[in-house]
Amino acid sequence: MHFVSATQAARLLMIDPATRPYYRALAGGVRALIMDGRLPVRVRMPAERHLAETLKVSRTTVTAAYDLLREQGYLESRQGSGSWTALPDPATTADNPWLGTDGDGLIQLQTAAPPAPTALREAMAEALEDLPRYGMGIGYDPMGLPVLRERIAAAYTARGMATRPEQIVVTTGSQHAIQLVTGLLVGQGDPVIVESPTYPHAIDAARRAGARIVPVGISHEGWQDDLLTSAMRQSASRLAYLMPDFQNPTGALMDDATRAAVLGAARRVDTLLLVDETWSELALDEVPRTSPMGSFDTDSRVISIGSASKLWWGGLRIGWIRATAALARRLATYRSAVDIASPVMEQLAVAHLFDRLEETRAERRRTLRASRDALVSGLREHLPEWTFTVPGGGGTLWVRLDRGGSTPLAEAAACHGVRLAPGPWFGLEGTLESYLRLPYTQPPRILEDALVRIRAAREHGAAGGSRPPESLIAMV
Known part of the structure; x- marks a missing residue:
């Protein structure tokens, strides 16, 4: 189908004339037709005047409906050529x-995003007391404050991943960490594996890098390692973004056998694993004990990222990357074109919050x-x-x-x-x-x-x- 006539559109829509506001109902009807497949994508819609005449409404009403559909990303128009149905880009649509x-x-x-914990006030007060000592310097450290990198490295070591501070890059949240890694390591057209469903901003970051996104489906039960490893092998993926700990949005938890199998497959096909551990500290029930993905790593294939946003507070905007010392330095150099460094006050607060982890x-x-x-x-x-x-x-x-x-x-x-x-x-x-x-x-x-x-x-x-x-x- 290349176009739909006004008569065909009216028959598909079947809108009660008494519905108010009518233009919203009209836009919603078109959107519903697109989403359930009854109106395919890239089909030319009838001209506003013709549809208005068929529906027996004013042209202004149809114009308002088309404007709303364009704003929401379900319609694309070109002057003199008409309007076509479309699917929205979730990163840019106005109804996001x-x-x-x-x-x-x-x-x-x-x-x-949870509210701040009770420990935040005290940690911020202690950070404020520390701040004058740091005011003597320039305030820019692309790697992050040494005191915070030491706390983060110690936390990784305690989890079974021996880590030195020079392996840590402090970022402005986990989303920033994802953008830095994909921006540095992914080139135009490189295949990148993501879970489906997954954290939306990971998809955004891969798109910005020009990646060819390869989705691998998961469910509440979690990952099927054969599907994930097959996707790595068949796509020859450069990078795979995974969230093995209480995955967002499904809440699934990857068991150790699957972690080891996935890492083994990544090693065979030379895929780097970007492992998002943002939710890893938030077990609510007695769940099976799992090891960090990086604890199975023998050839520096795992890049781990974490964040203060879920355990502590999103308003702090502090995250981090754990990688090899060499890659950490490259990431710090790369970020200098983006934001130079993360805020000192927030870094100090998170350093003190690590003392209140339990x-x-x-x-x-x-x-x-x-x-x-x-x-x-x-x-x-x-x-x-x-x-x-x-x-x-x-x-x-x-x-x-x-x-x-x-x-x-x-x-x-x-x-x-x-x-x-x-x-x-x-x-x-x-x-x-x-x-x-x-x-x-x-x-x-x-x-x-x-x-x-x-x-x-x-x-x-x-x-x-x-x-x-x-x-x-x-x-x-």
């Missing part, structure tokens, strides 16, 4: 739920477990048709919807006061529409409120409405 802010009055479930881990285990249990019980009460596996750690549930798509649900939920991250943000080319990621990093009472609103959005969407009940409008 990751772009929500705390100031918009909505419950923020689009990110899995205290913070226990606090996170207590609070996240309570929130996870509240989310699980709330889902079973309010949305029992949805299915999921309860993870033993991390901060997210990967939920399969019983019907409909998560993208239209996320838009409806925003009208009811909740920001959501739909499944397609965690995959490629519009896949995973039947999934939704729900974090349990908010307090139980907020999660309970959010679930009531999500259920209302789901029920209202199923009834074909476009506005929430007045009682919920008042709560937004």
Whole structure:
């Protein structure tokens, strides 16, 4: 199919003329047709004037719907040539739920970011006391402050990975760490393996580097090592990005046998492993004991990254890379064109927080477990048709919807006061529409409120409405 006529489009859409605002319903109808495959990508849509005449609405209404579709990435237009259906780039579309802010009055479930622990205030006060000593210098250290690199290296050594401070590069969060590694090591057209679903910003970083992304599917049960090793061999991948510890978003935990098998395969096909351990400290239940991926490494094939954002607080914006000393120096040199160095005050605070590692881990285990249990019980009460596996750690549930798509649900939920991250943000080319990621990093009472609103959005969407009940409008 190369084009769709106004008559064909109207027949596919079947929108109640009484729906208000009509332009949003029209845009939502087109988007739903694209997402479920009834309207293929790269099909030319009817001219605004022709569709308006067929639907018996004003041309302004159709223009507004087309504008909204373009803004959301579901329509591409060229002056004098018409408009074509498209799938959005999750890194750039205006309706990307990751772009929500705390100031918009909505419950923020689009990110899995816990609030600061009680230890932060004291650590910041101690960092402030230390700051004058560092003020005598220039404040730029591309590798990171020695005191923090020593703490990070000691933590790796305690986990069974003997590490020297010169193997550590402090970064401005784990996302920055991913960008540095892919920017330095991945060239245009290089194959890079990512899990599907996966952390969306890892996909963004690979795209920016010009990589050819090779997705490997995983589920709640985890990884199938034969699929992962086959993907490495068949693609001759330069790099594979993996999150073996409470994977975001599925919560899966890779066992030691799979870790050893994957590393063995990487060694055979000469693939580097970029291992994201952001969630590794957040076991909530008694889970099978696992060894760090790097402990199986015998030829410097594993590059590990970590972050202060989940165990401590995302506002600190401190992460790190563990690599060989030679690669660490190359990464520090490469980053000088990006941001030179991470903030001194935040680095000092994280150095002091490492002294409170056990205290913070226990606090996170207590609070996240309570929130996870509240989310699980709330889902079973309010949305029992949805299915999921309860993870033993991390901060997210990967939920399969019983019907409909998560993208239209996320838009409806925003009208009811909740920001959501739909499944397609965690995959490629519009896949995973039947999934939704729900974090349990908010307090139980907020999660309970959010679930009531999500259920209302789901029920209202199923009834074909476009506005929430007045009682919920008042709560937004």
